[in-house]
Amino acid sequence: MVKVDISLVVPVFNEDEVIAKTHDRLIKVIDSLELSFELIYVNDGSRDATASIIRSFCSSDKRVKMISFSRNFGHQTAITAGMDHAAGAAIIIIDADLQDPPELIPKMLDLWQQGYQVVYGRRISRRGETWFKRTTAKFYYRTLKRLTDVSIPVDVGDFRLIDACVRDALLKVPEHNRYVRGLISWLGYKQTFVDYVRDPRQAGNSKYPLSKMLRLAADGITSFSYKPLKLGISIGLLLSAFSLVLAFAVFISRLFDLVWMEPGYASMMCVILFFFGVVLIILGIMGEYIARIFEEVKDRPLYIICDKEGSFQQPSREKSVDTESTLPVDQA
Numbered sequence: 069m070v071k072v073d074i075s076l077v078v079p080v081f082n083e084d085e086v087i088a089k090t091h092d093r094l095i096k097v098i099d100s101l102e103l104s105f106e107l108i109y110v111n112d113g114s115r116d117a118t119a120s121i122i123r124s125f126c127s128s129d130k131r132v133k134m135i136s137f138s139r140n141f142g143h144q145t146a147i148t149a150g151m152d153h154a155a156g157a158a159i160i161i162i163d164a165d166l167q168d169p170p171e172l173i174p175k176m177l178d179l180w181q182q183g184y185q186v187v188y189g190r191r192i193s194r195r196g197e198t199w200f201k202r203t204t205a206k207f208y209y210r211t212l213k214r215l216t217d218v219s220i221p222v223d224v225g226d227f228r229l230i231d232a233c234v235r236d237a238l239l240k241v242p243e244h245n246r247y248v249r250g251l252i253s254w255l256g257y258k259q260t261f262v263d264y265v266r267d268p269r270q271a272g273n274s275k276y277p278l279s280k281m282l283r284l285a286a287d288g289i290t291s292f293s294y295k296p297l298k299l300g301i302s303i304g305l306l307l308s309a310f311s312l313v314l315a316f317a318v319f320i321s322r323l324f325d326l327v328w329m330e331p332g333y334a335s336m337m338c339v340i341l342f343f344f345g346v347v348l349i350i351l352g353i354m355g356e357y358i359a360r361i362f363e364e365v366k367d368r369p370l371y372i373i374c375d376k377e378g379s380f381q382q383p384s385r386e387k388s389v390d391t392e393s394t395l396p397v398d399q400a
């Protein structure tokens with residue numbers, strides 16, 4: 069077996085427009101360093117030419133490998149599978165769209181060699197992202213920080229380096245609703261940051277539509293905070309107190325014949341609808357948690373691998389399925 073110093077993990081989902089460019093830039097950085105690398109692409113159920121392009125990289129360069137899922141399992145699961153299979157003493161996760169500059173890798177490796185086990189890429193600014201995405205991301209990371217007890221760093225994404233020992237610890241975390249950046253903060257270890265400017269996506273469109281983004285955001289909060297569940301108690305107590313005050317005011321006004329509140333159907337409807345809304349929102353929050361508990365209890369495999377390109381030294385995690393189809397994935 070060839071000894072691997074560093075594993076690069078790249079999740080890909082329908083990235084045929086950008087993957088060749090990304091590959092070139094990654095190889096340039098790898099070749100400039102005196103370390104042995106493996107480059108693991110995790111094909112998260114791509115339906116375009118991504119798999120065949122990567123397969124051609126694999127056949128011309130033995131350092132390049134690919135894991136293909138049987139369908140789209142999502143970005144967080146893809147990076148989990150990549151880390152699970154990485155053989156390097158350090159593992160670097162990087163997006164396929166060149167939003168995270170590969171040229172930062174040597175700086176991350178420097179910090180790792182200085183003894184840090186987790187090196188996060190921290191976005192100091194996001195060029196080329198919409199106002200909506202920038203604002204919601206900023207608001208979300210700060211809300212998450214306020215809600216959770218685990219100190220999840222603000223403005224870090226999934227561009228990071230972890231030592232193999234952190235990955236080994238992560239293998240022991242079986243949860244299905246994975247918010248990997250939170251899990252890594254939760255694990256602890258010696259952590260640091262490198263700041264960078266997030267570039268615009270180099271080609272293709274974002275593979276994170278609003279629905280996936282909301283799901284990831286909800287996973288982040290529900291995995292690390294119980295505070296939303298307690299919202300019902302606080303609102304309930306507040307409303308009960310308010311209703312007592314109101315009842316007292318009504319009683320006094322009747323006693324002294326003061327007319328200060330006209331009976332009104334419209335205003336009544338507003339109040340009723342508002343509070344029904346509040347009750348349903350709280351039920352919905354509970355539903356979010358219950359759905360996640362249900363998913364964890366079912367304990368299905370985290371991902372299903374249908375094809376692998378290249379040899380992997382690291383076995384899959386216990387809760388995953390590894391079956392290789394005889395057909396190439398593009399035809400399967």
Ligand code: UDP
Nearest residue numbers: 079080081112142143146163164274275276
């Ligand atoms: N990705 C993935 N599975 C998905 C969605 C995205 O593997 O279901 C990959 C995608 O190919 C890219 C990375 O995750 O390499 C980040 O996705 P994207 O750049 O579309 O997200 P954004 O930067 O817009 O948040």
Ligand code: MG
Nearest residue numbers: 163165167269
């Ligand atoms: Mg991107």
